[in-house]
Amino acid sequence: xxxxxxxxxxxxxxxxxxxxxxxxxxxxxxxxxxxxxxxxxxxxxxxxxxxxxxxxxxxxxxxxxxxxxxxxxxxxxxxxxxxxxxxxxxxxxxxxxxxxxxxxxxxxxxxxxxxxxxxxxxxxxxxxxxxxxxxxxxxxxxxxxxxxxxxxxxxxxxxxxxxxxxxxxxxxxxxxxxxxxxxxxxxxxxxxxxxxxxxxxxxxxxxxxxxxxxxxxxxxxxxxxxxxxxxxxxxxxxxxxxxxxxxxxxxxxxxxxxxxxxxxxxxxxxxxxxxxxxxxxxxxxxxxxxxxxxxxxxxxxxxxxxxxxxxxxxxxxxxxxxxxxxxxxxxxxxxxxxxxxxxxxxxxxxxxxxxxxxxxxxxxxxxxxxxxxxxxxxxxxxxxxxxxxxxxxxxxxxxxxxxxxxxxxxxxxxxxxxxxxxxxxxxxxxxxxxxxxxxxxxxxxxxxxxxxxxxxxxxxxxxx
Amino acid sequence: xxxxxxxxxxxxxxxxxxxxxxxxxxxxxxxxxxxxxxxxxxxxxxxxxxxxxxxxxxxxxxxxxxxxxxxxxxxxxxxxxxxxxxxxxxxxxxxxxxxxxxxxxxxxxxxxxxxxxxxxxxxxxxxxxxxxxxxxxxxxxxxxxxxxxxxxxxxxxxxxxxxxxxxxxxxxxxxxxxxxxxxxxxxxxxxxxxxxxxxxxxxxxxxxxxxxxxxxxxxxxxxxxxxxxxxxxxxxxxxxxxxxxxxxxxxxxxxxxxxxxx
Ligand code: SF4
Ligand code: SF4
Numbered sequence: 264x265x266x267x268x269x270x271x272x273x274x275x276x277x278x279x280x281x282x283x284x285x286x287x288x289x290x291x292x293x294x295x296x297x298x299x300x301x302x303x304x305x306x307x308x309x310x311x312x313x314x315x316x317x318x319x320x321x322x323x324x325x326x327x328x329x330x331x332x333x334x335x336x337x338x339x340x341x342x343x344x345x346x347x348x349x350x351x352x353x354x355x356x357x358x359x360x361x362x363x364x365x366x367x368x369x370x371x372x373x374x375x376x377x378x379x380x381x382x383x384x385x386x387x388x389x390x391x392x393x394x395x396x397x398x399x400x401x402x403x404x405x406x407x408x409x410x411x412x413x414x415x416x417x418x419x420x421x422x423x424x425x426x427x428x429x430x431x432x433x434x435x436x437x438x439x440x441x442x443x444x445x446x447x448x449x450x451x452x453x454x455x456x457x458x459x460x461x462x463x464x465x466x467x468x469x470x471x472x473x474x475x476x477x478x479x480x481x482x483x484x485x486x487x488x489x490x491x492x493x494x495x496x497x498x499x500x501x502x503x504x505x506x507x508x509x510x511x512x513x514x515x516x517x518x519x520x521x522x523x524x525x526x527x528x529x530x531x532x533x534x535x536x537x538x539x540x541x542x543x544x545x546x547x548x549x550x551x552x553x554x555x556x557x558x559x560x561x562x563x564x565x566x567x568x569x570x571x572x573x574x575x576x577x578x579x580x581x582x583x584x585x586x587x588x589x590x591x592x593x594x595x596x597x598x599x600x601x602x603x604x605x606x607x608x609x610x611x612x613x614x615x616x617x618x619x620x621x622x623x624x625x626x627x628x629x630x631x632x633x634x635x636x637x638x639x640x641x642x643x644x645x646x647x648x649x650x651x652x653x654x655x656x657x658x659x660x661x662x663x664x665x666x667x668x669x670x671x672x673x674x675x676x677x678x679x680x681x682x683x684x685x686x687x688x689x690x691x692x693x694x695x696x697x698x699x700x701x702x703x704x705x706x707x708x709x710x711x712x713x714x715x716x717x718x719x720x721x722x723x724x725x726x727x
Numbered sequence: 728x729x730x731x732x733x734x735x736x737x738x739x740x741x742x743x744x745x746x747x748x749x750x751x752x753x754x755x756x757x758x759x760x761x762x763x764x765x766x767x768x769x770x771x772x773x774x775x776x777x778x779x780x781x782x783x784x785x786x787x788x789x790x791x792x793x794x795x796x797x798x799x800x801x802x803x804x805x806x807x808x809x810x811x812x813x814x815x816x817x818x819x820x821x822x823x824x825x826x827x828x829x830x831x832x833x834x835x836x837x838x839x840x841x842x843x844x845x846x847x848x849x850x851x852x853x854x855x856x857x858x859x860x861x862x863x864x865x866x867x868x869x870x871x872x873x874x875x876x877x878x879x880x881x882x883x884x885x886x887x888x889x890x891x892x893x894x895x896x897x898x899x900x901x902x903x904x905x906x907x908x909x910x911x912x913x914x915x916x917x918x919x920x921x922x923x924x925x926x927x928x929x930x931x932x933x934x935x936x937x938x939x940x941x942x943x944x945x946x947x948x949x950x951x952x953x954x955x956x957x958x959x960x961x962x963x964x965x966x967x968x969x970x971x972x973x974x975x976x977x978x979x980x981x982x983x984x985x986x987x988x989x
Contacts, residue, residue, distance in 0.1 A: 353911075539833065540829070540833050540884060540885050540886070541883055541884050541885075542829045542833065542879070542880050542883070542884025542885055543829070543833040543834055543884075544793060544794070544834060546834065546837045546838070547798045547802075550798045550799055550802050551802050551837075551838060553799075553802075554799065554802040554803055554806050555806065558806055578798065579796065579798075606911065608913055608914040608916065608933045608936070608937075609927070609929070609933070611936065612926075612929045612930060612931045612932060612933050612935075612936055613928075613929030613930030613931065614926070614927045614928070614929040615927065616927075657927055660924075660927055661926070661927040661929075662919050663879070663914045663916060663917070663918040663919045663921050663933065664794050664879070664918050664919030665879040665883070665914035665918055665919070666879060666883045666884055667879075667883065667911070667913075667914065669883075670883050670910050670911070671911075683794075683796070686794075686795065686796035687796040687798055688796075689796055690795060690796030690797050691796065691797065691798060691799065696795065696796070696797075697924050697925075699923055699924040699925065700795050700797075700920060700923060700924055702923075703791060703792075703795070703920065703923040703924075704792060704795075704797055704800055707787045707789070707791070707792055707800055707804065708800060708803075711785075711786035711787055711804075712752040712755070712756055712786075712787050713752055713787060713791050713922075713923055714752070714756055714757075716755075716756045718783060718786075719783060720755075720756070721750075721755045721756070721782065721783050721785060722731075722733070722750075722755070722780065722782040722783060724750075724754075724755060724756075724761040724764055724765065725729055725731045727761065
């Protein structure tokens with residue numbers, strides 16, 4: 264029996280010691296922790312803001328496109344598609360798992376608010392007193408979400424790395440994209456575990472002091488550590504508290520480099536999505552006018568008096584800056600989920616085209632252009648372009664413009680719009696078209712039909 | 728004997744038709760698609776719809792040129808077509824091709840061409856609903872197992888999924904869906920000017936893949952709404968040597984065969 268009594272004696276002794284010395288230690292420690300916390304927070308938010316503003320600048324390198332009409336419909340899209348995850352539910356299993364992570368992410372971040380307050384003011388669970396018993400309910404709810412998130416994240420890791428779901432393990436994801444996806448999932452595991460262990464250690468302290476039973480879920484973990492000394496428990500609590508917030512700051516600063524940036528961009532992306540029918544291609548006003556002035560020269564504006572030539576931009580898109588800003592935002596919003604590629608008739612019949620790869624290539628090139636601007640103040644020609652260096656002619660040619668990719672995308676991206684603009688550049692700037700298309704063009708020009716039939720025969724079917 | 732008058736003929740007699748039937752290049756020149764055109768005209772004649780065609784004045788809408796990337800050529804064709812259509816003061820257009828439908832409906836307005844544009848399957852559904860189009864009881868397709876192929880430009884592109892299915896239902900067929908249907912419908916492989924060139928290297932052709940989905944349903948007929956899809960699917964069925972078991976028909980052809988004789 265002696266063996267069992269010993270720890271309990273120790274425990275009383277330690278408790279006495281800590282209650283005696285703690286005020287002194289903790290005041291000093293607290294101030295150090297507060298200062299550290301404020302400095303780290305400022306650095307974390309500054310770095311994030313810097314990268315975010317670079318991304319904003321990069322997106323605005325794109326051409327103008329007015330997407331502000333029908334604001335009511337746009338808000339509705341944002342609510343349904345981004346908040347409501349409407350398109351995700353076309354695939355129910357990943358949709359539910361994703362919903363756990365999404366709701367978990369949004370709601371648990373409310374707890375970050377408390378962490379910020381505690382960190383800055385040196386308080387402990389600052390919201391507990393004002394919220395009263397609702398506080399315990401809230402923490403319990405967060406803990407349920409944390410567990411659901413853990414389950415979902417682990418299932419995602421299994422889907423990616425063990426089940427190897429096809430769209431999540433295609434060769435185009437080799438290297439950074441695969442690591443990126445896994446990194447974020449691991450960070451989530453760590454964050455959620457820290458949260459639960461932190462609460463468990465406090466639960467254990469409560470049990471020891473007889474002041475409560477801990478929190479809903481973590482209280483189940485508490486018995487495992489209740490035998491530890493209060494000092495160790497405090498230490499665990501501190502480590503987890505710091506680990507949790509440092510993890511969140513790391514996550515925040517990793518986001519802009521990751522496909523997980525969609526957490527933020529899915530919202531504006533849904534708002535600014537095109538509201539025209541999916542099959543409608545964007546008009547090229549320049550060319551429309553050029554044709555109009557050719558057919559009706561009297562409508563053409565008089566040439567400028569100083570004899571200068573009006574500035575003309577390239578037809579279609581050769582590089583990222585020729586695309587619209589929405590195309591560029593699309594690239595940063597892409598989750599690399601591959602739903603588009605999975606639905607693409609070209610890709611699923613073995614062609615090189617993959618709409619997801621179109622988006623990834625656009626982002627990679629845009630990041631490269633951004634780095635170039637960071638280094639040189641303005642963009643210095645680097646002899647590369649999105650077309651050819653990042654996206655090949657063969658890929659572009661294979662598109663049937665079926666819009667399956669647009670339909671499938673849960674975050675309102677149109678890979679097709681980029682493909683169409685690159686094709687325009689190929690044909691109009693480089694005269695780069697397969698022989699059969701050139702034949703089709705000349706048939707349309709001379710016979711008013713894509714085949715070699717005489718226009719006089721157009722109504723011959725009536726009597727055939 | 729088909730009764731078809733051109734817009735110019737109507738003008739000459741000082742009349743104007745209720746609708747313009749936009750035949751399209753495939754419908755005008757392609758032998759298989761001509762049958763669809765004629766079937767549709769047969770229905771129009773039967774119902775007594777007052778319609779005209781542009782005849783020799785009709786030109787390619789420019790769709791394949793635009794999708795291939797040749798915007799100049801598209802704008803030229805669009806300009807000329809809109810001049811002709813506006814010259815005749817056309818208000819309402821029906822077309823048997825979803826590509827023509829999409830371009831005239833969605834892309835001509837920005838260029839000054841504003842018309843009410845209706846795809847023929849939707850028009851047929853309206854005629855049936857209004858009781859203007861009467862079908863034979865126990866018609867030609869009663870109980871036949873049929874699968875419907877959503878063309879990209881009518882379905883996903885313009886959100887028309889139900890009207891064609893309702894027409895088929897009116898024919899008393901047994902409608903079975905393919906693995907990918909409606910908004911998830913699989914392309915036939917012809918769109919985006921693919922019709923006019925060889926496919927890129929791959930493991931199979933898009934039309935073979937789609938045809939396989941149709942064959943899997945065990946249907947005897949693939950119902951189509953697009954002359955290009957029809958061509959692609961006919962080719963797919965031929966490749967899979969299933970010509971005996973499964974036929975490809977446009978919905979207009981099926982309706983024409985089910986008209987009540989008087
Ligand atoms: S539109 Fe082009 S890229 Fe998109 S799914 Fe269809 S074929 Fe693939
Ligand atoms: S474009 Fe959309 S569907 Fe395709 S990978 Fe990106 S997020 Fe997924």
